[in-house]
Amino acid sequence: MAALALWVGVGTAVAAVAVDQFPASVYPQPVAATPDHALALCPNPSGLESFSTRASTAAVRAAKAYDRASLATDLRNSDRAWWPNVRKMWASGHPGTGVENRVVLGSGPTGTRGGFSVFMGPACGAATLAKSLMVTIGPPQSPPNVCDGCRSHLFFVDRNGRPLIYFLY
Numbered sequence: 001m002a003a004l005a006l007w008v009g010v011g012t013a014v015a016a017v018a019v020d021q022f023p024a025s026v027y028p029q030p031v032a033a034t035p036d037h038a039l040a041l042c043p044n045p046s047g048l049e050s051f052s053t054r055a056s057t058a059a060v061r062a063a064k065a066y067d068r069a070s071l072a073t074d075l076r077n078s079d080r081a082w083w084p085n086v087r088k089m090w091a092s093g094h095p096g097t098g099v100e101n102r103v104v105l106g107s108g109p110t111g112t113r114g115g116f117s118v119f120m121g122p123a124c125g126a127a128t129l130a131k132s133l134m135v136t137i138g139p140p141q142s143p144p145n146v147c148d149g150c151r152s153h154l155f156f157v158d159r160n161g162r163p164l165i166y167f168l169y
Contacts, residue, residue: 021072021076022075022076022080025047025159025160026159026160026162026164027079027080027159027164028044028046028047028080028159029044029080030042030043030044030079030080030081031043031044031045031081033123033124034122034123034124037119037120037122037123038119038120038123038169039081039119039120039123039124039167040084041080041081041082041084042081042123042124042125042128042166043079043080043081043124043128043157043159043164043166044080044081045125045127045128047159047160048127048128048131048157048158048159049131049158049159049160049161050131050158051109051131051133051156051158051163052158052161054161055133055158055161055162055163056107056133056163058162058163059107059133059135059154059156059158059163060104060107060135062077062154062156062163062165063104063107063135063137063154063165064102064103064104064137065077066137066154066165066168067089067095067096068095068096069095070090071086071087071090071093074086074089074090074165077163077164077165078164078165078166079157079159079164079165079166081166081167082164082165082166082167082168085168101139101140102137102138102139102152103137103138103139103140104135104136104137105136105137105138105151106135106136107133107134107135107136108133108134109130109132109133109134110129110130110132110133110134110155111129111130116129116134116153116155116169117129120132120155120167124166128157131157131158132155132156132157132166133155133156133157133158133163134153134154134155134156135153135154135156136151136152136153136154137151137152137154138150138151138152152168152169153168153169154167154168155167155168155169
């Protein structure tokens with residue numbers, strides 16, 4: 001019964017998403033972010049790993065597919081901390097509009113310094129931030145049509161070799 005309550009209000013598209021696809025070893029309950037920061041929930045720090053080349057490649061694949069395939073795909077590719085946002089995004093049952101021309105523009109460690117660390121470090125902790133990978137997506141860049149505001153940054157953690165989105169900026 002508890003599994004059914006988890007999906008209430010999301011629509012019939014969720015019916016095909018079996019709860020047993022989300023083992024607690026990979027998808028543990030999120031933790032509350034430090035109040036007064038941009039994030040409400042953070043990945044549970046238990047079991048987080050540094051990104052391997054293989055996991056980084058898988059994160060790039062997940063970023064390419066984000067908001068394009070299905071609710072089930074986006075839930076599988078996301079940490080539980082991000083699930084409320086995924087459910088809102090898929091509330092219509094259809095992928096987002098305007099995502100057709102997005103490409104991966106780059107990826108790399110988030111690190112504990114730089115612009116994003118100002119709010120993400122205090123919200124989720126320096127250890128989580130240090131083990132995060134950022135994948136930047138946006139329209140193909142061809143000068144002079146460079147559009148910094150058109151870029152999105154997806155933040156991933158790696159748990160058991162599985163990259164999981166936990167924030168999008």
